[in-house]
Amino acid sequence: MRIKFLGTGAAEGIPAINCDCAHCVRARQEGGNLVRARNALIFSLPRYELLIDTPPDIRSLLFKNKVRRIDGIFITHAHHDHSGGLEEFLYWKAEVDLFAEPAVYEALQRENWGDRLPEIAFHCAFHPGMAVRFDGFFFTPFAVCHTVPCFGLVLYEGGRKIVYTSDTSNRFSNYAYCLMKQADLLIISTPRFSPPHDGHITSIEAVELKERVGAKHLILTHFNHHNRPYDELAKWAQEQSGITIAYDGMEILV
Numbered sequence: 001m002r003i004k005f006l007g008t009g010a011a012e013g014i015p016a017i018n019c020d021c022a023h024c025v026r027a028r029q030e031g032g033n034l035v036r037a038r039n040a041l042i043f044s045l046p047r048y049e050l051l052i053d054t055p056p057d058i059r060s061l062l063f064k065n066k067v068r069r070i071d072g073i074f075i076t077h078a079h080h081d082h083s084g085g086l087e088e089f090l091y092w093k094a095e096v097d098l099f100a101e102p103a104v105y106e107a108l109q110r111e112n113w114g115d116r117l118p119e120i121a122f123h124c125a126f127h128p129g130m131a132v133r134f135d136g137f138f139f140t141p142f143a144v145c146h147t148v149p150c151f152g153l154v155l156y157e158g159g160r161k162i163v164y165t166s167d168t169s170n171r172f173s174n175y176a177y178c179l180m181k182q183a184d185l186l187i188i189s190t191p192r193f194s195p196p197h198d199g200h201i202t203s204i205e206a207v208e209l210k211e212r213v214g215a216k217h218l219i220l221t222h223f224n225h226h227n228r229p230y231d232e233l234a235k236w237a238q239e240q241s242g243i244t245i246a247y248d249g250m251e252i253l254v
């Protein structure tokens with residue numbers, strides 16, 4: 001399976017607009033991996049390209065990464081940095097499936113697109129804990145703790161188990177721990193580096209989670225400008241084993 005990280009920034013992206021902190025100033029001056037668009041990734045599965053989330057940057061991210069095929073979109077939650085670009089798919093010249101839990105779908109309708117949402121994509125409702133089966137793989141969504149209803153997913157393909165948590169606090173259900181147990185890969189959103197941070201799991205805590213569930217590998221993503229810049233994070237990750245820091249455009253084979 002190929003995983004492509006289109007954007008790896010948190011809500012404000014890096015550099016954040018109008019911010020003169022050292023991290024944002026460096027990102028503006030040096031560019032490269034210091035710059036992060038809002039969060040989206042693509043799982044290339046057997047005969048199915050699954051896009052996770054549609055941030056406001058999605059149009060330019062798809063263009064930049066030459067993405068010409070998307071079969072389905074999994075929307076983790078209705079926050080702007082994860083769903084604000086959904087309307088771009090009005091102009092996508094093919095049918096697109098929209099995997100969204102009913103409360104998330106309702107929020108998208110109410111707050112953004114009303115009755116036009118079915119024109120944008122074909123709603124495929126799911127409930128946490130179910131197996132959404134395809135031809136040759138399946139995924140199981142699970143609820144995480146966030147300020148609005150939010151869902152991660154576990155992908156099962158070719159004997160491998162890959163977990164994506166989306167935005168979550170460092171509190172998980174026993175059910176989520178079961179799903180994460182000995183995953184081949186955990187992908188976790190960690191806006192900030194270390195606790196305390198209300199609401200979001202931090203990079204340090206994600207490493208503890210990897211150990212706790214015995215995951216083989218951990219990829220951190222969804223960073224904000226309060227976290228360390230890419231080069232410092234990459235150096236920190238290198239000093240440990242099985243940890244990768246995502247950057248915009250990063251592609252891996254699992």
Ligand SMILES: [Zn+2]
Nearest residue numbers: 010011081167
């Ligand atoms: Zn977010």
Ligand SMILES: [Zn+2]
Nearest residue numbers: 019021024225
């Ligand atoms: Zn800043």
Ligand SMILES: [Zn+2]
Nearest residue numbers: 077079146167
């Ligand atoms: Zn969020």
